[in-house]
Amino acid sequence: MKKRLAIALMIGAGLLIKAQVGINMSAPQAILHVDGQKNTAPAVPASYYDDVVVTSLGNMGVGTKSPKTRLDMRSDDRQNAIGIGGTAQTASAAKAGALRYNSGTQDLSYSNGTVWTALAHKAPNDFVDAENPSKQSFTSGTQTIVTNWTKKTDVNGSFNAATGIFVASKTGVYIVSFTFSLASGTIANDSRYETLIQTNSASSATNKVFKCVGSYPGTNGLSNRVAGNCSGIFNLTQGDNITVNLNQALGTSKTLDADATLTSLSIFGL
Incomplete structure (x- = not known):
């Protein structure tokens, strides 16, 4: 009886050592083989894209049946991105x-x-280039955001053309240049305008304004074209906003020139 039990244990141990576990498949190719969609064809390497295997060497493969490292994700379909999150x-x-x-x-x-060390990288810088064909109207004496732009370039999708709000995608130094032209019309004597580049901090909700002023002193003619520009350099934190504004005090309401190329905006992150 003892001999029979010993033989049975030896046979069972041998079977256990050679055992392979397959999930969603009857012929596993490794110690553990999971076929996610039950579609693996042994003669078709590309069919392993949804498989997970653990080999007798302790290597794990995701999308491959022959992992060469402790974790190998080099599948034929090349959908090999790894998700890594943040941590406090x-x-x-x-x-x-x-x-x-x-x-x-x-x-x-x-x-x-001991410390977290950043890996060398180069994320794309923000760059916006836009023109304004909207013929937007500006009431005299009222500061107004310039809206309804047409984007020519927006590398990171950080500019809302409809609202005129730019949101910095990362912390850094930004160069902003704004040029405008108003349709020809009469302007009041001793009148002026301000172009303003305004930032709003995401962290402290405080505004910073860079102003450029143009003036028309004395007696002015019957019809004049008003144009100007404003540029500035800003230190922004990720999430900070930029808008460009116009505050004209020329006596009557004015509209942007119909020529879109005469009103432009560029924002470049260094």
Whole structure:
């Protein structure tokens, strides 16, 4: 009886050692083989794109049946992106070798066990180039945001052309240039205008305004064309807003020139 039990245990142990577990498949190719969509064809490598395997060496493959590293995601369909989130952990708590994503600076950093160190990267800078064909009207003596732009370029999709609001995609230095031209018309004596570039901080909700002024002193003619420009350099935090505004005090309401190229806006992040 004892001999029979010993033989049975030896046979069972041998079967256990060679056992392969398959989920959604009858012929697993590794110690553990999961076929996500139950569509694997052994002779078709591309069919492994939705499979997960664990080999006898302890390697895990996602999208491949022959992982060469502890974690191998090199699948034939090349949908191999890895999702890495942010964390509030200190580098020492996360331990050396940990990775995290920093939304503010849009980069990855790693822990050396003491501090988080940013990996070298180059995220695209914001760049906006727009013209204004709207013939927008401006009431005399009222500061108004310039809206309804037509975008020519917007690298990071950070400019809302309808509202005229730009939102900085990352922290940095930004150069802003705004040029406008009003349709010809009479202007009051001793009149003036202001072009304003205004920023709104996402962190402190305080505004900063850069103003440029044009004046028409003395007695003015019957019909005049008013045009001007304003440029400035700003230190912005991710999420800060920029708008360009016009405050004309020329005596009557004025509209932007019908020629869209005469009213332009460019915003460039360094």
